Amino acid sequence: MSSSPTPPSTPAAESLVPAAHAEPVALAVPAAAAEPAAPASAPASERSAGRPAARPAKFPDGPVPDPAGSREEHRIRTFHARRGRVTDAQAGALERHWAEWGVELDGSPLDLGKLFGDPSLPIVLEIGFGMGDATARMAADDPTTGILAVDVHTPGQGNLLNLADQYGLTNVRVANGDAIVLLRDMLPPESLSGLRIYFPDPWPKAKHHKRRMIQPEFLALVAPLLRPGATLHCATDWEPYAEQMLEVLSGSRDFTNQYGDGYAPRPDFRPMTKFERQGLAKDHIVHDLLFTRR
16 A cells, blocks of 8 residues: 555544444354365455355455355344445445455455464454444554454445555455354464454344344354453443443453453543444443453
8 A cells, every 4th residue: 555645633533433333243153064165365256156145246346245155044143234325435445455455254264464464463353343434543543453344334345445545554454244254264263462342233122132242152252363461342332232241241251351340441542433422412321341361
């Protein structure tokens, strides 16, 4: 990525659209044996060969609707893939950069060092990045950390790629598909230096609580992939969900609360978004939770 304008200042980040109500991932449930995976170095089109996923006509070289064919799996899901309206700028970014900076979550083993071009670069996984504004801001603020950002929202994927191009961010990669496939099938143990889950869908109705992402099964899946000392950072403006997050995380033997037995103060490195300000204006209470992998 070539030199480019200075990244936007923090005030500009206030107009960000958060990861919040992007589409979170599904809870981990053991799946049937997958077909043999192609080498991680193979092009996404080859790695997805034989899987029931047709590329959208508008983006023949862009993200596919269902890279892992995961619609065949029978498990509780916390997201629905959304295409949405894609602007010309987002479409252009997808066409120009997906082959280089995009990742299809098709179940093939993923070499993060090769993906980012630096085996020594610490990688933080972000699940659900919305339109990507906050992700780009954090990437610009900390160029020594790679961010693997996962979502299924095509406009957001295009927007984040466009921001990465515009501001010369070399430390962002955009992953398309179900993050559970990534966590379950594609990453080696202790390959992540952090995990960020900001404003996941709170599924407020009691009958939908089983769809919430932060569950004991999810922590059991992700814990082996985090290096000792890695930070798991969650944020939500839905207080009942914050209470559940705190209970589930506190009950895990794999994580330690960085702030005793309560919530963390809002960290400066997490950009304030327009969505978050709207929530605060409605008297929502935003809670951050910072836990360390033991």
